[in-house]
Each structure stands twice: as structure tokens, then as C-alpha cells.
Amino acid sequence: MSATRRSTKAPRPAQGKGSLRVGRLTKPHGLKGGIKLELYTDNPELRFVPGAVFSLQVPEDSPWAGRTVEIRELRWFNGAPVVFFEEVPDRTAAESIVRAILWIDEDAVQAGQEDNAWYDHQLVGLDVRRGSAAGDASEESDAAATVSLGTVTEVQHLPAQDLLVVETPAGTVLVPFVEAIVPSVDVARGFVVVTPPDGLFEQDGAEARAESGSDGPDQTGAPA
Numbered sequence: 001m002s003a004t005r006r007s008t009k010a011p012r013p014a015q016g017k018g019s020l021r022v023g024r025l026t027k028p029h030g031l032k033g034g035i036k037l038e039l040y041t042d043n044p045e046l047r048f049v050p051g052a053v054f055s056l057q058v059p060e061d062s063p064w065a066g067r068t069v070e071i072r073e074l075r076w077f078n079g080a081p082v083v084f085f086e087e088v089p090d091r092t093a094a095e096s097i098v099r100a101i102l103w104i105d106e107d108a109v110q111a112g113q114e115d116n117a118w119y120d121h122q123l124v125g126l127d128v129r130r131g132s133a134a135g136d137a138s139e140e141s142d143a144a145a146t147v148s149l150g151t152v153t154e155v156q157h158l159p160a161q162d163l164l165v166v167e168t169p170a171g172t173v174l175v176p177f178v179e180a181i182v183p184s185v186d187v188a189r190g191f192v193v194v195t196p197p198d199g200l201f202e203q204d205g206a207e208a209r210a211e212s213g214s215d216g217p218d219q220t221g222a223p224a
Helices: 091-097 106-111 138-142 198-213
Strands: 018-029 034-039 053-057 068-077 078-086 101-105 127-130 150-159 160-167 170-174 184-186 191-194
Touching: 018 053, 018 078, 018 091, 034 091, 150 170, 170 198
Parallel strands: 127 191
Antiparallel strands: 018 034, 018 101, 034 078, 053 068, 053 101, 068 078, 127 150, 150 160, 160 170, 184 191
16 A cells, blocks of 8 residues: 655745745755755845845745744855855755745835845836946936937846846947946936946947948948
8 A cells, every 4th residue: 555645835934915935945055055046036136135034935844944044145156046044054954954945025125225226127228328437426417418328128147247238229238237337327217327438339339230241331432
């Protein structure tokens, strides 16, 4: 007679109305408590910061049931995220928490969000305007930044930094999303100000024209 296997429930942790599932722990990584992470969010740089606290969805008989964990560090190995928690010091502890689903209180995150952090959907569609070379992010500088270079169509999250994908008349340009190059973001007025290094837009635009087989107007005036 075959044995009947009883499934163990893993109830969702009790949180407020703003609770959000952001990831799942998949397997241990190394000997120092690292755990590979399957992301359920497009904003890991906002969710997985040192000090962030997560509720755990685990089986009721798990030693982690009813507990929370605090981020110590998020690292990237070969493009894959590995998370370290204060409560997980070694591989043995990591093995005991594998397959846990991580939840946060989105309302609490929003309330404590930094002024210079934005969601991808807030950035996509913004007009990209060229600002002063000095990177002045004042209102006067923003008002003077009337030369439109293109539109943000995507935000790429890479291990080293984030990139704004800007669609211009000449092609696609990847702009590092750092304060030195993007000193001002005004979601309410619908634009970002960029102070790109020499050649960033011009070089990418030239490459786009080359790929399309067009070199632009003949500078000598001779027929093509």
C-alpha cells in the first residue's frame, strides 16, 4: 500500500495592504551564507539595499516561520544576484532557508523612499534635454535645457550601473544613469536633463547611421 504524502503549507506572511512579493531564495552560494536569488521585481537596486527587512513565506514547520531577515549585502556573480542576510552567517543556515519567498511592505518602502530614486515606469517616456556642462541641476538650468535629444524608452539594470535607453532621431543611445551625467529628473514636468560627455550622442548617432547605410548629407555637395 502506497503511503500518503502530506503537503506542508507555506502561508503568506501577515502584512499590510501594500505587501509585495519581491524574490525567492533558490540555492546556497559559497560558505559565508550567500544565497542565490530569483527576482520578482524590476527594481532590485531599490528593494535589496543594506538594512532592508523582508518577511518570509516558508512552511509552517520551518525554523524560519514567523521570522524576518535583514539584508547585509547584495552581490552579482556572472550577472546573477546573490543575497547575504544578517541572520544567515554560513552555508548551513543558508541551506535551511532555501526556497523561502521574500515579501516587503510596499507602503513602508514608498514612505521611506529617497528623493533621488525612481521606478522604471516613471522614467520611461520622459523627454531627454541637454543641460549645461557644469551639471547645474537648478531650476534655471532646467529651464535653459530646451534642446531635446530624444526620449527614454527603457531602463536597463546592470551590475555596474543603470542605463537609460534613449531613442533619438539618429538611433539608440545608452546613457549611464549617474548624477554626473543625469543631474536632474523632473517627472512632474516630463523631462530629464543630461550633461553627456563629448561624443556620447554624436558617436552613437553616427554608428546608428552607419548601420542603416546612411552617412547623412554629402558635405562636398557632390551627388551621392
